[in-house]
Amino acid sequence: MSDQVQRDQTLDISQSFIVQAPAGSGKTELLTQRYLKLLSVSDEPENIMAMTFTNKAVDEMTQRVLSALKSSFKPKPKEPHKQITYELASQVMQRSDEKEWQLLQNPKRLKISTIDGLYSLINNRYPLPSQLVPRQIMAENWARDNAYRYATEQVLLMIDDKQQGRAIADLLLH
Structure with missing residues (x-):
């Protein structure tokens, strides 16, 4: 050929x-x-x-x-x-x-x-079945969740603050 x-x-x-x-x-x-x-x-x-x-x-x-x-x-x-x-x-x-x-x-x-x-x-x-969410998204979600948690904790710590306490208490009532 x-x-x-x-x-x-x-x-x-x-x-x-x-x-x-x-x-x-x-x-x-x-x-x-x-x-x-x-x-x-x-x-x-x-x-x-x-x-x-x-x-x-x-x-x-x-x-x-x-x-x-x-x-x-x-x-x-x-x-x-x-x-x-x-x-x-x-x-x-x-x-x-x-x-x-x-x-x-x-x-x-x-x-x-x-x-x-x-x-x-x-x-x-194509992640493994044990990684249903790609690693990048998992890292972003983890970071976002931690940021929200930290912000929430900081707001709750300010409930006894004279300037912010009343506003936080009113917010929690809603």
Whole structure:
């Protein structure tokens, strides 16, 4: 099977593939094309995730996708592999316009992450059953409850105060 046939197969989003090839063989371009293909049919860009091992690879992949999206406003390139990327990026930008994604203004909607980043996302977004309320909200509620409790205690301590006592007593009656 020729290299081009295999590359074309990887754009079949109904199947999964492992891409193994030496450095400089065009793996990142191929993965960028597949990511763009998936985006072009997605309901939301956040539904599509690309994972890699290093932050450097995440940065490169993100830049490749954004560069492809920006290039869709330029004339079509002459190189065949760049034409595929161009066509896919144009489809994504059309989808982005239809769905009002604004990907170029909101590149954080592109979910390209390390495996560790995915773990953190899952861990922070979906708490354990024992943590029905996310930790951040629990901390905010705890701090707010403590502030209310402290304020209440301070008001009650002032009930014997000559200036404030009467107002506090009237408040408690209501």
